[in-house]
Amino acid sequence: MDHHCPWIGGCVGRHNYKFFYLVLVYTVLLDFAAFVFFFILFWTGVLRWGQVHSLILLCGSVAFSVFILLAFHTHLLLFNQTTIEFFSNPEFKTKLPTLSKRGMIRNIENVLGEKKIFWLVPDVFDRSTPVFTV
Numbered sequence: 001m002d003h004h005c006p007w008i009g010g011c012v013g014r015h016n017y018k019f020f021y022l023v024l025v026y027t028v029l030l031d032f033a034a035f036v037f038f039f040i041l042f043w044t045g046v047l048r049w050g051q052v053h054s055l056i057l058l059c060g061s062v063a064f065s066v067f068i069l070l071a072f073h074t075h076l077l078l079f080n081q082t083t084i085e086f087f088s089n090p091e092f093k094t095k096l097p098t099l100s101k102r103g104m105i106r107n108i109e110n111v112l113g114e115k116k117i118f119w120l121v122p123d124v125f126d127r128s129t130p131v132f133t134v
Contacts, residue, residue, distance in 0.1 A: 028066050039052075079104075
């Protein structure tokens with residue numbers, strides 16, 4: 001297990017980390033698209049500021065917040081760490097075996113799958129390599 005996530009109502013671990021990561025990616029993309037859409041409606045004069053200001057602020061703040069979380073998990077993905085390992089005692093970190101010597105692309109493939117065409121697809125059939133193993 002990596003950690004319990006109250007936002008998705010479950011534990012994030014080695015078997016569902018790809019799905020958790022893709023939820024973050026899709027949320028950021030959708031919120032950013034909604035932010036741009038409402039801003040364009042305001043900028044072109046279709047809607048007035050009083051009609052869209054709360055939507056623009058809501059979409060922008062949610063997109064920014066989830067983007068920070070996505071950036072953190074991208075860092076964890078690239079360096080092959082779990083959230084617990086990242087926040088653990090430094091003495092514990094030095095005793096853990098790591099796959100980060102294999103390279104960042106290999107670490108991404110370890111979680112998202114070896115076939116790059118399926119990286120952004122929430123599939124369950126591309127698990128040729130185990131996740132987080134030595």
